[in-house]
Amino acid sequence: MTRHGRRLEETTLTVWQVVELARHASRPYSLDYIRRLAPDFIELHGDRISADDPALVAGVGTWHGRTTVFLGHQKGRSLKERVARNWGMMHPEGYRKALRLAHHAAKFGFPIISLIDTPGAYPGAGAEERGIAAAIARAIMEWFRIPVPIVAAVIGEGGSGGALGMGVADRVIMLENSIYSVASPEAAASIVWRDNSRKVEAAEQLQLTSRDLLAMGVVEEVVPEPEGGAHMDFDAAARVLDEALFRHAQPLLAQPADVLLQHRYERFRYIDSLIHAEPHFGPKID
């Protein structure tokens, strides 16, 4: 059961099957959800410094009668689109675009919805040359200063710092078959074993499924997916996500900014408190 009493079915899937579902090529991506949540969505582009990062979709739409800023990692469907979207892996310009839109939201008092679906920030030379580390660092710090409600949802892959750079929010929820991890299973295997073929073992140890994160107290809710996974029914998946996002956003809309920011600070400052309280936490819930 989630905190809000929605029934989350038990799963018979292995950890690796969940990883494969989270990465499923037919899985709905950010734009599939955003266009269902806000049919009048208008995409906005650019970091106002040097470029637009197509790996991050950003814009405004009317959501439950209110103008809302939507941000989301965007993977591509066809090979051509995947290349154009860089498989949802952001460059520094993407984090700057996100912050630009965050300040835009703050100016007008719009809430922010952030959809997370990335293997990680782009691990390439260009990203390094243009300061990807500092771009992520600054984004994470700045999110704590944006005085409007932010709800984030992991809809597929929540990979490492590239995901967290878009994941500082008042509430963070996850779709049932999504993952959120300190590093991709391949990267973790490469770091711990020096062998990225040990990815299945790494995934099993990382405790990266939605159920694991709920048990650790890192996310507020796990949103059930349609039978077989979100890719089986985009409309149904979007409806359940919409309902969950709004249920979390609604109480935040009434909060004064200082209370909102204080709670956001405390949410992350004490995010490991469940672990401190339970020194022998470990076995997974199944």
Added chain:
Amino acid sequence: MQLAKVQHEVRMAGAKLPPIALPTNCPGCGVSLDPEALRKHAYVCECGHHFRLGADAWIILLADRGSWHERWGDVRSHDLLNWKVPKPYQATIDQLADEGLNEAVRTGTCTLGGRPIWLAAFDFRFVGGTLSIVAGERLARGMEQAAASGLPYLLVSASGGARMQEGVLALMQMAKVNAAVGRLHSSGVPFFSVLTDPTFGGTAASLALLADINIAEPGAAIGFTGPRVIKQATYADLPAGFQSAEFQLARGQVDMVVLRTELRRLLAHLLEMYP
């Protein structure tokens, strides 16, 4: 690139640096090393090669003699995720504790040139200086106290990033720590960061590059993704000096590249300029 010969004496606080593990020859110039002479020179070879220091050495190098007051040294990591292969995490941390290492970050208060400050030093010998719950907790608590008390905050980093064996909770330390960095900045407290070899991943992408003044050691490798992973992922040929301190200086990420032997004097001067 060729560095100028190190000529300046180390102006240390008085105590001797501890012995460190050294190769027989310098990786920078190939000369056979005299450990005792190097120790008196803050482990900087005449050619300018900087050997990695642990947190214990950094505390001796930077804190005025007898002023170090360690905080939260008794908070210890434990195995949260039941991590078993290739080596049980609990065995890893127990073994490092037996070797006398106390987590990847040590923090406390001290004086530097007579000025009271908060100091936090990463230790690369402890699971690659990785950001863990305990490391994050020590950093965040120290920054919160610095913000509340008005003492300047000095960070020395050497880290591979977030600690895999603590899973997503290690990742969350980046947010926990950066929330505190934000408070440090809004409190008006000076924050100086010394980036040493290597500073990568979740540490570079959280507090290490967000200081008021970022200072890097010569030749230190600083970046987000390590060169091995970049080559694996993109098949790119990385030029010599890619992600070096000098590379980061040229690209605007650090304010200066400073010899370790000059560092203490520089920091003492900065602390006078940023009261």
